[in-house]
Ligand SMILES: CC(=O)N[C@H]1[C@@H](OP(=O)(O)OP(=O)(O)OC[C@H]2O[C@@H](n3ccc(=O)[nH]c3=O)[C@H](O)[C@@H]2O)O[C@H](CO)[C@@H](O)[C@@H]1O
């Protein structure tokens with residue numbers, strides 16, 4: 140049943156919010172468990188629809204999964220590399236990690252192209268080039284990729300772009316290849332380090348994760364272990380922006396402040412007051428904000444996944460802000476919906492030009508996860524009150540654990556209703 144979120148504007152968020160484990164780590168760590176011969180236990184696992192779908196996929200492939208609150212144990216010992224050309228793999232982006240993990244363990248995988256948030260074409264040519272460099276043959280059969288290798292051999296791989304997905308997918312397959320793989324121009328996102336940490340605990344030999352050169356010495360066997368997932372820096376950032384947008388006072392707990400630096404710096408530049416503790420950040424909103432220019436870049440730059448929520452806050456700054464996305468040239472599906480709410484913004488090339496404006500409540504539609512977050516934040520920050528109806532909640536559920544509960548405990552009036 141499809142649902143919409145009803146969001147009442149004008150209430151400052153106040154209190155403390157706990158951040159769950161990272162979605163973009165979880166959806167890589169779950170398939171990484173395929174590479175082990177014995178059980179892998181993941182702690183701090185977020186309750187998200189992407190995680191639930193991944194669990195079903197691994198069960199279909201023969202894994203036994205025990206998921207209790209935020210802990211999941213995956214026993215991959217009886218798994219097989221069954222073809223998955225359609226169905227569940229089309230529901231999420233990160234199903235592409237099945238390719239690297241199944242290739243590493245079984246030497247073959249037949250997997251449909253990934254789904255998820257298609258705010259623009261999202262090619263996986265670099266993943267395929269990586270598998271081919273490791274000695275795999277890749278063919279496209281009726282829209283599914285058939286990937287096979289008699290023997291995976293280590294190789295030197297230069298990524299044309301520092302792709303998160305390609306870096307992790309190559310690490311997965313190369314962990315079980317013969318010899319050494321070097322990934323140059325690797326992505327440096329914290330989730331890459333999280334995946335390498337798990338793989339090393341499983342017996343892999345990976346060095347340099349988090350830098351642009353990653354060295355993977357293949358091993359013949361990997362085993363189970365226990366691993367705690369890093370906090371979700373995008374959820375954390377969304378609540379930080381929400382605190383500023385509603386002129387609230389929110390402590391975001393269970394975060395790694397270092398992961399938030401690019402956002403923290405931009406919020407401070409706008410005039411938001413921020414206090415960093417060891418594992419939490421307090422954000423105190425102010426009556427007036429200055430406009431700023433924001434460039435979404437690969438880590439440690441400003442995260443593209445926070446670009447859409449940031450657009451909602453920039454509506455409230457004095458003057459003109461320019462928000463440019465250097466990772467995705469066309470990730471602006473939220474802009475026309477924000478304009479429906481009275482925002483003065485337009486898209487020019489890969490930038491949104493945003494003028495300060497008064498938002499008002501409206502009926503809007505989320506067509507991807509972070510666009511959805513942006514619309515919820517806009518609804519919360521409508522100063523004149525009123526109810527904003529955000530449809531497309533299924534996208535928001537991909538990435539925000541307990542959103543309604545969390546916002547309500549911060550004093551917001553938010554609830555779900557079924558969409559007729
Ligand atoms: C599940 C997951 O972790 N998703 C994240 C991951 O997505 P994802 O792994 O899909 O993003 P990438 O880092 O691969 O994409 C970065 C850029 O490289 C391009 N590209 C990528 C691969 C490829 O083979 N060819 C190619 O041209 C993309 O179109 C994009 O312009 O990183 C993105 C960038 O931080 C985030 O927005 C997503 O939340």
Ligand SMILES: C=C(OP(=O)(O)O)C(=O)O
Nearest residue numbers: 232233255256444508509
């Ligand atoms: C784009 C995102 O996720 P995915 O790559 O899983 O679609 C996101 O988390 O903002």
